[in-house]
Amino acid sequence: MTSGSIFAVFDPAGPYAGSITTLAWVLIAMFVAVLAVVIAALWIALRGSGRLKARLGGTRAIWIGGIGFPVVVLTALLVYGLTLTRHLTAPMPQDAMRVRITGEMWWWRVAYLDPSGRPFMLDANELHIPAGRPVLLELESNDVIHSFWVPRLSGKLDMVPGRRNTLPIQADGPGVFAGQCAEYCGGPHALMGFVVIAHEPAAFDRMMAARRAPRPVPDERGRQLFRSTGCAACHRIAGTEANGMAGPDLTHVGSRRSLGAGILPNNRGTLAGWIGDSQAIKPGNRMPPYKTLSAADLQALAAYLEARK
Amino acid sequence: MHTVRALLPLLLTAGCKPPPDEAQHMPQADPVRGKQAIVRAGCGACHVVPGLRWPQGQSGPSLEGFADQGLIAGRLPNRPDLLVAYVRNAPATLPGTTMPAMPLTDGEARDVAAYLYASGKR
Numbered sequence: 001m002t003s004g005s006i007f008a009v010f011d012p013a014g015p016y017a018g019s020i021t022t023l024a025w026v027l028i029a030m031f032v033a034v035l036a037v038v039i040a041a042l043w044i045a046l047r048g049s050g051r052l053k054a055r056l057g058g059t060r061a062i063w064i065g066g067i068g069f070p071v072v073v074l075t076a077l078l079v080y081g082l083t084l085t086r087h088l089t090a091p092m093p094q095d096a097m098r099v100r101i102t103g104e105m106w107w108w109r110v111a112y113l114d115p116s117g118r119p120f121m122l123d124a125n126e127l128h129i130p131a132g133r134p135v136l137l138e139l140e141s142n143d144v145i146h147s148f149w150v151p152r153l154s155g156k157l158d159m160v161p162g163r164r165n166t167l168p169i170q171a172d173g174p175g176v177f178a179g180q181c182a183e184y185c186g187g188p189h190a191l192m193g194f195v196v197i198a199h200e201p202a203a204f205d206r207m208m209a210a211r212r213a214p215r216p217v218p219d220e221r222g223r224q225l226f227r228s229t230g231c232a233a234c235h236r237i238a239g240t241e242a243n244g245m246a247g248p249d250l251t252h253v254g255s256r257r258s259l260g261a262g263i264l265p266n267n268r269g270t271l272a273g274w275i276g277d278s279q280a281i282k283p284g285n286r287m288p289p290y291k292t293l294s295a296a297d298l299q300a301l302a303a304y305l306e307a308r309k
Numbered sequence: 310m311h312t313v314r315a316l317l318p319l320l321l322t323a324g325c326k327p328p329p330d331e332a333q334h335m336p337q338a339d340p341v342r343g344k345q346a347i348v349r350a351g352c353g354a355c356h357v358v359p360g361l362r363w364p365q366g367q368s369g370p371s372l373e374g375f376a377d378q379g380l381i382a383g384r385l386p387n388r389p390d391l392l393v394a395y396v397r398n399a400p401a402t403l404p405g406t407t408m409p410a411m412p413l414t415d416g417e418a419r420d421v422a423a424y425l426y427a428s429g430k431r
Contacts, residue, residue, distance in 0.1 A: 259351075259354075263364075264354050265349060265350060265351040267350065267351065267411065268409040268411075269350065269351060269354065269408065269410075270355075272354075272368065273354030274354060276368030276369075277366060277367045277368045279367075280364065280365060280366050280368070281353075281354055281366055291368075295405065295406065295407035298368075298407060299400075299407065299409060303409075
């Protein structure tokens with residue numbers, strides 16, 4: 001699900017990732033140029049004529065090549081790099097959208113924030129943003145150090161317990177962008193993926209308005225099962241009595257593109273498989289297997305969750 | 310070429326067990342596309358699927374050796390037409406089964422069935 005090109009870092013989709021990619025190409029070009037100079041010097045030292053060897057070994061060559069060249073080039077690079085990436089730490093517009101993302105073992109808690117910084121909508125493992133607008137992420141952790149990384153939208157930034165780091169992201173156009181925890185955080189760290197979905201701004205506003213509207217939950221059987229089988233102890237579904245906060249918020253789970261933190265496609269089948277035995281899929285994750293559910297109950301729960309749009 | 314390679318085990322064993330192999334022949338389906346559809350639909354969330362390293366779900370039965378299996382879900386004869394229908398919409402094919410309907414087109418379901426028959430030899 002979170003696959004895609006391993007060269008995503010060279011395929012930026014927004015300004016924050018773009019400047020980092022530009023800097024990376026400049027560094028690669030410099031590496032190639034310096035390597036060429038070193039190889040040339042090596043060739044002269046081994047095979048060159050006596051006159052060239054003498055020049056290469058002289059004091060002047062050391063002053064120019066060993067001190068002057070690095071000082072000039074590295075200073076220029078420092079100035080260029082800081083100028084190029086200045087916007088990464090520049091203050092965001094006051095009205096910029098803010099989202100708090102909290103690293104958990106091994107998933108992501110997502111809270112959309114109002115202008116005063118209070119959460120008004122909870123979600124997990126996926127982030128919806130408007131295309132063409134900067135979004136400020138507040139990155140935190142509830143347990144160990146994680147690292148937030150959506151290579152096509154931004155650089156990576158650690159989520160450190162007890163700290164709040166901020167990271168701007170922006171997608172220039174609509175699209176789906178894969179992310180991945182980039183700091184080893186134990187057990188199923190490699191299966192801790194993330195998905196960012198960028199929408200046209202109008203479509204984004206419509207989606208958020210629809211999500212904020214009151215949501216009737218007509219499926220009484222699913223709702224009962226969700227409570228009686230214990231799901232509600234860890235998972236919240238807004239508009240119902242299910243209010244557990246230990247695991248991912250499932251209010252909108254049916255509209256997600258992925259399950260298990262960006263790792264499985266999301267459909268009724270994978271929902272049933274995850275509920276039945278998520279340990280076989282993501283060993284070590286904190287959800288226990290529910291192998292005692294009857295076929296009918298498992299079907300009903302999967303259908304109930306699939307309808308939580 | 311892919312089709313030939315994928316069907317090679319089927320051809321090699323054709324002499325040993327002609328009746329089931331004949332019956333499982335699916336000329337219009339492509340096992341290679343079938344495997345892609347299996348990954349896309351996430352069949353591995355519930356099943357161990359031959360040739361798929363991850364995920365190897367345990368909620369449903371393993372599909373290793375499916376070609377030699379007598380019945381689908383213990384109830385239906387293991388025939389291509391029934392397997393295609395079951396893979397796509399299990400509850401409609403066999404009411405009461407745990408497996409839900411999967412987001413597959415009819416063509417994809419045929420490819421998935423072909424993959425299970427071509428790869429699922431013991």
